[in-house]
Structures are given as structure tokens and as C-alpha cells.
């Protein structure tokens with residue numbers, strides 16, 4: 001018997017972005033959307049257009065650029081929300097409006113102070129209104145899993161009659177167990193007479209760590225769309241992780257009998273990109289994409305894997321695009337070998353970008369005995385910026401120790417001119433950031449700082465992720481180097497360049513002079 005298809009609805013750009021501190025700008029969202037499309041995501045929920053002009057514009061840009069995936073905008077069951085969602089997605093080749101309205105007693109009594117009949121009328125009106133604008137309409141009874149079942153059946157039947165083509169059953173607060181949530185889907189299929197006219201969708205949060213298990217239980221019981229996010233980012237404890245669901249369906253196809261359209265080899269790249277854009281590092285033990293997910297530490301396991309991989313491996317790292325710690329390149333490798341290796345890692349660069357990345361690789365190969373696939377990906381990500389950097393790090397001299405005040409001399413370059421400043425600080429990173437601030441004439445506030453090694457070994461690249469507030473804008477940025485103070489400086493400069501590029505774009509749209517052409521002191 002042929003497997004069923006489960007549609008992947010990725011909400012990294014909407015529910016994922018609701019994770020505290022995960023906000024992304026328009027260009028970053030667009031870059032993620034392109035990757036999701038390339039991966040084969042069926043529906044991309046690009047944002048909540050009414051929530052802010054920035055979100056509206058992001059959804060519109062994604063809708064304009066994406067050709068094969070359906071682009072979806074979220075709306076409350078209010079006409080002005082639906083109108084905004086429609087305005088944002090109407091340029092899409094395939095657009096969808098996603099309307100949501102809470103249906104649980106708790107929400108009705110405390111949030112809306114409305115009766116079930118009033119909520120039912122609102123839902124019908126909203127779906128009919130959305131349907132008058134676009135044919136592809138999804139309805140979500142928010143907090144469905146805690147709603148009174150009879151009311152849930154009633155509202156689902158009514159919205160399908162009103163034109164909803166997908167009905168989503170959110171476990172909004174991550175409360176259900178897999179048995180209960182799975183049964184809810186079979187109950188819905190048995191009690192909503194017109195349910196066969198719509199796709200049933202699952203949407204799970206991870207408050208009790210059951211988001212993925214619940215999503216899979218829903219699929220086992222008839223859900224044919226699954227809403228999820230890359231790395232499981234999202235509101236509170238997050239959403240169900242896309243990579244885990246996709247790989248569970250693939251690896252246990254014998255059990256679930258369902259396929260997806262996802263090109264699983266792109267999973268690792270998507271995980272890295274979302275981590276880079278949000279600044280959320282992936283824990284080493286994270287399933288599928290964590291640094292340890294395919295590493296075998298115990299001697300018995302290593303011995304087994306060397307004899308026969310399937311002794312301890314249920315899927316291959318290659319199947320999700322995880323570099324396997326292979327050592328392919330060294331300081332004598334040429335540009336061609338570098339290009340070929342990147343291609344094997346699913347990375348294709350334009351000639352100019354390849355030259356730049358190759359230059360970085362040569363520098364790294366001089367500093368580091370062994371250059372691993374993970375290092376190559378870090379180099380490529382470092383160079384792959386969605387903006388032109390105004391400031392570049394030329395040199396850094398760090399003097400620190402246990403009994404002296406740390407002092408850092410930084411040399412930066414902008415528009416061909418070099419600037420040097422020295423500063424002391426509470427630690428070398430603080431001193432370095434103060435020196436950069438002095439040169440550029442800003443006062444950045446470091447809100448968050450984390451560091452992780454890219455590979456193992458004493459000469460491993462250190463990857464620094466920072467969240468910085470500059471001119472009331474919080475930005476997240478990342479950079480890697482074998483020297484962690486250099487990585488820190490680069491990550492901070494990336495954040496500054498990001499702010500400059502955003503301010504330039506805003507100024508251009510208002511017809512004002514751009515920040516990057518207003519001279520050094522007034523760059524920001």
C-alpha cells in the first residue's frame with residue numbers, strides 16, 4: 001500500500017519568532033524562507049501581518065519571492081486582521097489565510113467573556129470573510145485540546161461549511177499526552193460529518209516535552225498536515241521540531257506509513273541558519289541536529305559502528321546533511337578541492353563569495369591542523385551576510401592575564417581607511433567591545449553572549465553568538481574563529497553592520513541620507 005503524504009507547515013517565521021528574543025529582520029526571514037522552499041516545505045507561515053508594519057512587509061516580501069511553497073499569513077477572527085493578511089499574501093503564487101479563535105472554556109470566560117454561540121458566529125463570519133478574499137483558508141480553534149469536545153466538533157463542522165480547507169487542532173499550551181491527543185483526532189474524524197472535506201492539521205507546543213510525540217500521535221490518527229518549526233523554536237518551551245517529525249516519519253515509515261516532501265539532506269543547513277539568525281544555539285544532545293547526535297563515544301559503540309553502522313545508527317548523518325567530522329582539506333588543498341568539498345556539503349557559492357571563503361579557509365588552515373566539514377560550514381556562514389559590512393576587523397591585540405587589567409587594541413577598516421583604538425575593560429571581551437565602540441562612536445549594550453566550539457580538539461573554532469542593543473535596536477549575530485576574542489569582536493561587528501544596514505534601508509525608504517555615508521561619528 002502506498003504511503004500517505006503529510007504536508008509540512010513550517011511556522012518558524014511566525015510561532016518560532018514568538019520565542020522570547022528570537023525576532024528576525026526582513027532579510028533574515030527571506031533567507032530562511034528561501035531555504036524552507038528549497039527543502040520542500042509545503043506551507044510557510046511567514047508572519048502575523050496585522051501585528052506590526054514590519055511583520056506585514058516581511059510576509060509580503062516572502063509571498064512575493066516564494067514560488068513553490070504556499071505562503072500563509074496569520075489573522076485573528078477579526079475582519080481588519082483578515083484584510084491585512086490578505087493584503088500581505090495576495091501577491092503569492094499560492095497564498096493562504098490562517099484564522100484563529102480560541103474555543104476553550106478558560107479562554108471564552110476569561111479572555112473574551114463571550115458565549116459559545118457568539119464564538120461560533122465569529123468563527124463562521126471570519127472564515128466566510130477570508131474565503132471571500134482567497135480560496136485557501138485554514139481555521140485554528142486556539143486551545144482546541146482543552147476545549148469541550150462537543151463544541152469543538154460543532155465549530156469544526158461550521159467552519160468547514162463556511163469554506164475552511166484546513167482545520168488545525170492546536171495543543172496551544174502543550175498539555176495533552178500522546179494518547180489523549182491522538183484520540184482527539186480519531187474522535188474528530190468520527191464526530192465531524194464533513195471532516196473529509198478538509199485537511200486535518202496538528203500544532204503542538206512543547207511545555208511538557210511532548211510536542212513531537214503528540215504531533216506523531218495526531219498523524220497516526222489521521223492528521224495530514226503538521227505545524228512545526230526548525231529546531232523546535234517557538235513560544236515558551238517551543239513548538240514541535242520539524243527535523244524530528246520529518247525524520248521520525250522517514251525512519252519509521254514502516255510504522256507511520258506516511259511520507260513528506262522534505263529533502264532531508266537540507267535539514268542540518270536549515271538548523272544552522274535558524275540558529276544563526278535567532279542566536280539560539282542548538283544543544284549538543286538535540287535529536288537529529290545536535291553536535292553529538294551522530295557521535296559515538298563509548299568504545300563498545302565505536303567498535304560496533306566500525307563493524308556495521310546499523311548496530312548503533314538508525315539513520316545516517318548524511319541523510320540529514322550533518323557533516324560527519326570528516327577531514328578532507330588541509331593547508332595544501334586548492335580552490336578546486338575546496339569548491340568540490342563545499343558542493344558535497346550542499347553549498348554552492350558565486351565566484352566572488354567562493355574566493356572570499358577560500359581566503360578564509362587558507363587562513364584557518366594555517367592556524368588549525370585539521371579543517372573539518374563543520375569548520376567549512378562555519379566559514380561559509382561567516383561570509384554569507386545578507387548585508388554589505390561597513391566595518392571590518394583588520395587586527396586585534398589582546399593583553400590579559402590573572403594579575404593585569406585586560407587591554408585590547410583593535411584596528412578596524414571602513415571605506416579603505418583604518419582606525420585604531422585601545423581600551424581596557426572588565427575582561428578582554430569587554431575591553432575589545434569598548435575599543436570598537438570608541439572607533440565607531442557608539443555605545444552598544446551587550447544583552448547576551450554565548451560561546452560554543454564548532455568541532456572538538458584544542459584548536460577548534462570557537463563560535464560566539466551575541467545579542468546587542470544599539471540605538472534601541474536589538475540584534476543577534478554570530479562569528480567563529482580559533483581565537484575567541486577575535487570571534488567575539490567579529491560577532492559584535494556583524495551586529496553593528498546589521499544595524500547600519502537596517503538604518504540605511506530605513507533612511508533610503510524615507511529619502512534621507514544613509515547612515516553609512518554620513519561619516520564615521522554619525523554612522524549610527
Ligand code: KIV
Pocket residue numbers: 015100140142143168170171172173203205
Ligand atoms: O499555539 C497556537 O494555538 C497557535 C495558533 C495561532 C495556531 O499558535
Ligand code: ZN
Pocket residue numbers: 015170172203205235
Ligand atoms: Zn502555537
